Amino acid sequence: QQSRNKVFYLQEFIEHYNRDIRILVMGNRVVAGMYRVGDDWKTNIYAGAKAKPLEVSKELENLAIKAAQVTKTAIAGVDIVESDRGYLVLEVNSIPGFTALQTVSDVNIAEEIISYFLEAI
Template identity: 50%
Template sequence: EFVPHGAKDIRAFVIGDRVVAAMLRVSNTWKTNIWRGATPLPLEVTEEVEDVAVRAAKTIGCEVAGVDIMETERGLLVNEINSQPGWKGLQSTTQVNIAGEIAEHVISRARD
């Protein structure tokens, strides 16, 4: 099903039970991948985005995931869950040390 989304979407980076960073990706086409030329913009994470992203990642058993979310007339819709997400655009846009966040999570889980 094609879902109109205004050539933009949200990438929420989930680690464990939280979204550590998110960005809005704006494109000239329906494809909003950064490597395809979309522009990344910083985005403050709302409770709704965090809830949708974390639930989506947990549903498929991912502790680390890039969850792509579209804002539509029907509300927030998950478009894709990436179990091996890239974070170059996200890290440069948000200034969050994604690798450091992943490392901290792994160390914390190892201690549990």
């Protein structure tokens, strides 16, 4: 009876390669991207995964921008996984952390965010 009024979320498990991709999108452009590589299926940096450099392909760029546009997210951390079915968007974060991303990117992300806001006003 107690579980009757609770919310449960079920997600399909997607077989992947112990890594995922985070792409930072601002407006209609990709600012930076990285791999997050874990020892198992967990690829969260705070769970011990490591940030690794990623050269964002045109396919990933288009997918990340489209995901940000569909969700109407101006500054988005788009998480993507490589699967047997190709690239799949896992989630779009509207308040993305970028500390780990900054360690593997030559782009000054904080400066990019400030510039984005200054251009918008």
